[in-house]
Amino acid sequence: MSPSNRRFNIPTPQDDDVVPEELSELGQLIDTLSPTRPPELDVAFQRVLNTALRRNQTLERVQEALSQLRVDIKYLMFDLEITRRERDELRQRMEG
Template identity: 50%
Template sequence: MTGHPRLNDKDTEELPRELLELGRQIANLPSEYQADMGRVYDQVVDSARRRRRILSLVQEALSQLRLDIKYLMFDLQVTRDERDALRQDSSED
């Protein structure tokens, strides 16, 4: 057997190599052990997928935050420049 029967190609791309190897080993167990270990393995796989999704969401949020900060820093600098220009104009009068 090449892997756990419940895994498809998409799953193998997103799971750690060690977890895939564990799935192969479970698939080679006798059927009485395979059922029990398979349930636990499925829980571990679900947990790994959930962690990967959460990590992806956090990375996206951080990227958006960085972009927002850049825009805010630009806006702050433009506002300061405008303030300084107005002060200079008012002091010349």
């Protein structure tokens, strides 16, 4: 990433945050504009960038939570099946 993009706090490839390629290109295009460009443009771009990064982080957290939920459900289903087997065995012992 070029040093000029560091002004927008665009993460480098080794950072955990992944910037969509389109936003990275937009940041580079904004940097090529005249230095007298409205400062609001830089502020607006930084807000969009921060929002995209937060959205990606939230999505990653949701995906991790769903993965953990799937594992938890599998354990619960296994536990339920074992509990049912034990119940059935005890019923047979009590009846027979």
